[in-house]
Amino acid sequence: MQFESINDFLNMGGYAFYVWLAYGVTFTSLTMLIILSARRKRKVLTEIASKMAREEKLKESRGNKL
Amino acid sequence: MWKWLNSYADPERSYKLAGTLLPWFVCLAIALIGVGTTWGLLFAPMDYQQGDSFRIIYIHVPAASMSMAAYMGMATASFIGIVWQIKAADWAAASIAPIGAVITFIALFTGAAWGKPMWGTWWVWDARLTSELVLLFLYLGVIALYASFEDKVLAARAAGILAIVGVVNIPIIKYSVDWWSSLHQPATIKITEKSTMTGDMLYPLIINIFGFGMMIGAITLVRFRAEVLARNGMRPWVRALATQEVSK
Numbered sequence: 001m002q003f004e005s006i007n008d009f010l011n012m013g014g015y016a017f018y019v020w021l022a023y024g025v026t027f028t029s030l031t032m033l034i035i036l037s038a039r040r041k042r043k044v045l046t047e048i049a050s051k052m053a054r055e056e057k058l059k060e061s062r063g064n065k066l
Numbered sequence: 067m068w069k070w071l072n073s074y075a076d077p078e079r080s081y082k083l084a085g086t087l088l089p090w091f092v093c094l095a096i097a098l099i100g101v102g103t104t105w106g107l108l109f110a111p112m113d114y115q116q117g118d119s120f121r122i123i124y125i126h127v128p129a130a131s132m133s134m135a136a137y138m139g140m141a142t143a144s145f146i147g148i149v150w151q152i153k154a155a156d157w158a159a160a161s162i163a164p165i166g167a168v169i170t171f172i173a174l175f176t177g178a179a180w181g182k183p184m185w186g187t188w189w190v191w192d193a194r195l196t197s198e199l200v201l202l203f204l205y206l207g208v209i210a211l212y213a214s215f216e217d218k219v220l221a222a223r224a225a226g227i228l229a230i231v232g233v234v235n236i237p238i239i240k241y242s243v244d245w246w247s248s249l250h251q252p253a254t255i256k257i258t259e260k261s262t263m264t265g266d267m268l269y270p271l272i273i274n275i276f277g278f279g280m281m282i283g284a285i286t287l288v289r290f291r292a293e294v295l296a297r298n299g300m301r302p303w304v305r306a307l308a309t310q311e312v313s314k
Contacts, residue, residue: 001108009108013118015183022122022179026129026172030281033168037285040292045311048299052308 078303080154081294084287091284098277102128105270113267122180124271127255128278130173133201134236136166136282140208141233144226156222157297159229160212161289165282167205174198185249193242194250197235204232218297 003009012019106124113120140162147156177195178188189195208225215221243252254263261268298304 002110002112003108012121013112015117015119018119018179018183019121022125022176025175025179026125029168029172033165034285037165037288037292040289041295042311044292044296044299045304045308048295048304048308049312051299052305 075152075154077154077294077298077301081291084291084294088284088287088291091280091287095277095280095284098273098280100277102270102272102274102277106274110267110270111264116184119180119183122176123267124274126173126176126180127271128275129169129176130198131275132278132282133166133170133173133198134239135279136162136169137201137204137229137236138233139286140166141229144222144229147222148226148230153219153222153297154294156219156226157293158286158290159208159226160222161286161293162282163205163208163212163225163229165285165289167202167209169278169282170198170202170205174202181249190249192248192250193246194239194248197239197242200235201232201239204228204235208232 010016010020103124107121110121110124112118140159143155143159143162146152147159174195177198181190182188208229211228212218212221212225215224242248243250255261255268255271263271295304295307299308
């Protein structure tokens with residue numbers, strides 16, 4: 001362990017602002033990327049399902065006219 | 067062998083293969099980045115010149131090296147897609163582009179946050195930093211081109227050509243610190259000779275580089291699966307999945 005205490009660790013030898021800024025922005029942008037990527041599958045499938053429902057409706061109304 | 071390889075170009079098989087590989091990539095990524103970052107932040111010795119500010123290296127170097135590796139992966143996939151008309155390769159390239167853009171942004175941002183205390187400036191227009199910024203624009207260009215065509219076969223071709231042409235930028239980034247004088251320090255990890263870094267500092271860095279690689283792989287697989295579904299909305303197996311998803 002390189003640091004004596006938690007405060008010492010958080011202080012990062014006086015470079016706290018820069019070190020935690022770099023780590024914080026990295027963590028935030030990666031988290032956002034992961035959440036957005038993980039949500040895509042559900043979004044795509046819901047879109048396909050609603051398209052299927054539209055097609056089904058179209059088929060029905062066409063059937064009524066005949 | 068060609069036939070065996072080609073069977074993986076089938077959308078349903080590649081979707082399932084990506085699903086099988088995903089948990090391995092996720093576990094490895096979490097384990098490696100967890101160990102590498104903890105080791106780097108807490109246990110690696112302080113740099114005698116840069117103090118604790120050098121600890122930014124444990125995200126900066128993995129992000130920067132993987133931003134180039136991901137680009138090569140994307141360009142290779144685009145090349146395969148264009149030459150052999152394998153659509154799954156095009157989808158893989160389209161899945162990597164946004165991830166590469168975020169990783170490149172991280173490399174640039176952590177570089178700036180490291181440059182400010184060490185060089186006294188957030189940014190200089192020297193070869194290394196500028197070529198890395200060009201890499202970000204290349205990723206954004208690929209994303210924009212792929213998004214701007216309704217016909218995704220055409221979109222993948224346009225984005226793929228840009229991706230392949232952009233490969234010239236990669237050696238420029240890599241060797242910029244040797245070719246031009248720069249504020250940026252030269253590489254500390256050397257493959258052919260002894261690295262100019264002590265082991266206690268080096269091992270967590272290497273672990274994190276592999277961890278970032280695994281993480282990019284995992285996110286690529288996640289995006290690839292969604293892309294396969296989006297491009298195959300007319301197929302019965304995708305429609306079955308869609309019905310399942312809605313009824314959940």
